[in-house]
Amino acid sequence: MTDSTIPEDEIGPTTWTALTTLAGRDAAESLGALLEGMDPAPTGIGVFELEDGSGLWEVGGYFTDAPDGVALDLAAAAFGARPFTVSAIPPTDWVAQVRRELTPVVAGRFFVHGGHDADKVPADSEPLLIEAAMAFGTGHHGTTQGCLLALEDLIAAGVTPGAVADVGAGTAVLAMAAARVFPQARIVASDIDAVAVEVAAANLTVNGLAERVACVEAAGFDDDALRGPFDLIFANILKAPLIAMAPDLAGALAPGGHAILSGLLVRQADAVVAAYAEAGLTPSDRRVLGEWATLTLRR
Structure with missing residues (x-):
């Protein structure tokens, strides 16, 4: 059961991802554009070239409501893409998770840390504080x-x-x-x-x-x-x-x-x-x- 004391915007709702790959930038961008018109519509779309030398592109949609599997199948077939892989991401307390994983890092004089580790900052370091809710990068x-x-x-x-x-x-x-x-x-x-x-x-x-x-x-x-x-x-x-x-x-x-x-x-x-x-x-x-x-x- 989710702790009701944790702010909802830190837990977040269940979300879904739908990912596929296909050849060619033009086809990938066109497929991404097609996803925008789906119902339910994705909240975000990503189109990226895979950097493995394969020449393939990844197209992904991110949904707050379960996507229409039939519509995804038709969209993939229209552009010769692999069938979409749809995954549900359950509600997660991202801040708590990052706090567990965000241990201090030393890089020369620099000490990168979250606020929960402020008491561990060495006296001779240059501390760089990154809060857990903003920990990417x-x-x-x-x-x-x-x-x-x-x-x-x-x-x-x-x-x-x-x-x-x-x-x-x-x-x-x-x-x-x-x-x-x-x-x-x-x-x-x-x-x-x-x-x-x-x-x-x-x-x-x-x-x-x-x-x-x-x-x-x-x-x-x-x-x-x-x-x-x-x-x-x-x-x-x-x-x-x-x-x-x-x-x-x-x-x-x-x-x-x-x-x-x-x-x-x-x-x-x-x-x-x-x-x-x-x-x-x-x-x-x-x-x-x-x-x-x-x-x-x-x-």
Whole structure:
């Protein structure tokens, strides 16, 4: 039985996911558009290319009411997709679950933690507080942790950037880390997702850094606040958008500036290095944590 004292917005209703794969971007996007007209309608739709070299695309719908299985079968057949796999996700106390899983993470001087572990912060650390309800994009993912360790390497090398951008900031962990160690720097955190920008702003506030970092909603570098030049750019996203933004990122990076890139599986790193080499950046370091790679490059 669910504890009635837990706020409903933290538990959430039962939701359903419907996922399929098919070949071709155009077909995938058309199938995603078709899902929008279903009854009941999905509350969200995702269309993503699988990064396994298969050439397949995943199309997913997220529903607060059980989806119409017949309509899903017809939609899949119309575009030659595999039958949708429908899964029910029961009500979950997400905050309690994250609190159980969100143990403190140390990355050099940085100590990423939830409020429930505030009493564990070492005296000589730079604490970064991420509340359990806003815990996606924290240092608990190998890519973010890799970026923090790459930042430590730059600090050890005497790098002191005057302007920093965190593109695809999520919860703004990296922007906050930069604000803590580069108190004179101009820092911008951006994300394509409006909710992520709100979460970033909230995290900056609880860390006492709201006045130090500007938060903007933008795709890539498509915002006046991201015109550059920046001496340091973080981009912890995915292979495909990293490659797509290589010319813009290189253009926003000051001569001699550094870029820390992640969100990459180890096997994807060489393709990203090649794209940035073509844009004029030279790799200076590659860090591997488990299956994830973090790249440091310099213009």
